[in-house]
Amino acid sequence: xxxxxxxxxxxxxxxxxxxxxxxxxxxxxxxxxxxxxxxxxxxxxxxxxxxxxxxxxxxxxxxxxxxxxxxxxxxxxxxxxxxxxxxxxxxxxxxxxxxxxxxxxxxxxxxxxxxxxxxxxxxxxxxxxxxxxxxxxxxxxxxxxxxxxxxxxxxxxxxxxxxxxxxxxxxxxxxxxxxxxxxxxxxxxxxxxxxxxxxxxxxxxxxxxxxxxxxxxxxxxxxxxxxxxxxxxxxxxxxxxxxxxxxxxxxxxxxxxxxxxxxxxxxxxxxxxxxxxxxxxxxxxxxxxxxxxx
DNA sequence: ACCCAGGTCATCA
DNA sequence: TGATGACCTGGG
Numbered sequence: 263x264x265x266x267x268x269x270x271x272x273x274x275x276x277x278x279x280x281x282x283x284x285x286x287x288x289x290x291x292x293x294x295x296x297x298x299x300x301x302x303x304x305x306x307x308x309x310x311x312x313x314x315x316x317x318x319x320x321x322x323x324x325x326x327x328x329x330x331x332x333x334x335x336x337x338x339x340x341x342x343x344x345x346x347x348x349x350x351x352x353x354x355x356x357x358x359x360x361x362x363x364x365x366x367x368x369x370x371x372x373x374x375x376x377x378x379x380x381x382x383x384x385x386x387x388x389x390x391x392x393x394x395x396x397x398x399x400x401x402x403x404x405x406x407x408x409x410x411x412x413x414x415x416x417x418x419x420x421x422x423x424x425x426x427x428x429x430x431x432x433x434x435x436x437x438x439x440x441x442x443x444x445x446x447x448x449x450x451x452x453x454x455x456x457x458x459x460x461x462x463x464x465x466x467x468x469x470x471x472x473x474x475x476x477x478x479x480x481x482x483x484x485x486x487x488x489x490x491x492x493x494x495x496x497x498x499x500x501x502x503x504x505x506x507x508x509x510x511x512x513x514x515x516x517x518x519x520x521x522x523x524x525x526x527x528x529x530x531x532x533x534x535x536x537x538x539x540x541x542x543x544x545x546x547x548x549x550x551x552x553x554x555x556x
Numbered sequence: 557a558c559c560c561a562g563g564t565c566a567t568c569a
Numbered sequence: 570t571g572a573t574g575a576c577c578t579g580g581g
Contacts, residue, residue: 291562383562390561393579439577444564481564502562519571543562 265342275324275332281346283368284317290369290544291391292491294382294398295419305411309375310418311335312411326411341370353531353538358512362538362545369540372491376459377452378419379492380474383484384444400436422452422459444479451477462493470495482520496536499527505539508546 266278284304288296296306303316305326313336314325324332337343350367354360381401386394398419405425406417428449433442451457457477462470470493474485486500499505501520509523510516513530527535545551 386561387563388561388576389563389578390580393561396579437578440575441577479564483563487562500562504562547562 264345265337270329273325275327275329277322277324278320279322279342280320281350281367282317282320282322282340282342282370284315286366286368286544287340287370287372290366290540291547292487292540293372293374294391294395295378295402299414305414305416307409307416307418308339308378309335310407310409312409312416314411338373341373344370346370349534349537353534353541359538359541362541365548366541366544369544371496371536371540373494374492375419376462376488376492377422379488380448380459380477380480380484381419381445383487383491384448384477384479385438385441386487387441387479387481387484389441397436397438401438404432404435422449425449426453441479444477447478448480462489465493467495467497486524490536490539497528497533499524499531499535499539502543504543504546504551508542508551511551512542 264279268275268277270276284302288304288306293306295308296304299305299314300316302318303314305312305314307313311331312326316323316325324336327336346367346369350363354363382394382398385397385401389397402417402419405420405428407420407424409416409418426449428446430442430446433445438445448457452459457473459473462473465473467489470489471482471485474480474488475482480488483500483502486498489495490498490500501509501523506518506520506523509526510518514523514526518526527538531538
């Protein structure tokens, strides 16, 4: 077990964990439903489970859960069984990645719920993170089951079968614009069994891409995000404007098509390309790196 | 008024 | 295949 001094005290779970930082993990663009409720403390909900996490340096307190749920769900969700020091060492073979991994040394790639991740990244297209969060939140508030946590009203992300009757008009309220059609297509295809979203973890990366591309509004970038952040496909290298920009600037040194950027990433980092992507994305976006600027 | 934001789709060569 | 616009919406 990689987490140390791991024990239960007064209903809370305490642990010492290396290479884990709440801000870096929750603000690195991979998830949209974790919110800071106090300094050093985040509150989140996934698959109907609520979790409050407080961080003081490398020590963590987990509240709102029980040991069984923590071990069976959250440990995998937060990827706490993985040795990130080893991953960082493995991919930091040149100065750029060394710098990026030092900057985001507390990032962990979450294993999120597949359906929620799919809808969230459909919404993310040609959009900004602040508004993506707002839309995902109102989608949950409108259609998801309410869960109370210490007087705070949270909402689970609505499951496909719970919203099978949803209409375009219903979606007007969440202000997602033209993406409403895409969400409806996803709901329909998942409910009809045309797309087997719950099986993407068992599929290969290539099979997963093929499956996800059946949905309108899902292109290569969204598919890669779903596979990396919820499908456990760490070879996935989602190429958005930031990753394109930073990969070109640091490595390829010229304008490159997304498909070729992915090819480069595969040759450079192979099965760890997804981790590399996340360190680069966080580094580039937090520092607002422009094209050509490093 | 215009541009942009974690892209994708439709259309045309 | 590859290039080009259009696209809801909210904020700067």
